Amino acid sequence: MVAAHNEKDGRQRILSAARSLFGSNGFHQTPMVDLAGAADVSVGQIYRLFKSKEEIIAALVRDHADQWCNDMAELRQRLDAGGLSVERTFEEVLLYGIDEEEDGLAFDIMAEAFRNPAVGETIGDMCARFREFIRYFACAANERLTGDALDAAEDLVLACLFGLNHRGLSRPRIGTAQTAQRSARMIVAALRVS
Template identity: 45%
Template structure:
């Protein structure tokens, strides 16, 4: 049987193969030779493109985070243009986390980040860009928010995003659509509680002589 035609670049094939191997076998149990075979390239070509497996993980993080950021920017643009309601925008935001197929890989990457400062630095740098996109979503949905409310919203939405993206092992009782709906309601409600409070003018009662 003939092998299927190769239509992607060697770099993309290595990243895709690494994603599958690291998720199924773990980072340290995936030798470069097996990675090369799975990607249908030579070991030498792997090392010409990536200095080590840490570089491969960094490339996976960059690819994944860039895709998430583009999706979030698209949600913000649709919300700004009126093509999405606030509820629909947040449901889509949650659904993007729920449909992530790399849950196991995320745990592997986070574990490696605690061992490898370079991987940690990659995550820190890319999280900065992703935070800006999340902050934009908060600002578009709540234009009355000041810097502190936006800071709080950013932390809240990031925490929800990470938690919802790693829920499968908790045996969820709701479908993805139900979870997206209720999670969006809770996020919007929590952010509403951050809304700056307008101080009521004090009532001054004059004392009669």
């Protein structure tokens, strides 16, 4: 039992250190020895828990996707209960997607997804999970959405999420909250006329 707890704790420390180091130094520029030092584990323990850096990235993406899906499930419940408007629901989704502190990590993961099919597959799986929630929220904005129009709505919202996640490069003129609020209004308005 203690060994399982230590393994879980070591895994979490490795992922936390990887999130920080990969985000600031880059995935390929972070040696395993630096990751081990930051996580306060041995390089051997890293390789006992993860086969490669790619597996660490996949774990980071899966952990992030799990948390985000839990949060979107909560948004869905609040929307269904009347605690949120559809505009506010999309605003919350967009706010979650705009993580300015992890811009570097997100860029590095996306770049690795294009180079490495396993990482790309993990990102694709993550998006498939998000699509279910996005589809539901889109139908809440316009119950007449079906077929290609609904598929296009999913693509549009996912594209907005990916783009807004990297908005820091464009030197935005308005704050994160205002961007999410106005973007959510635009998305909902577009969905309603589709």
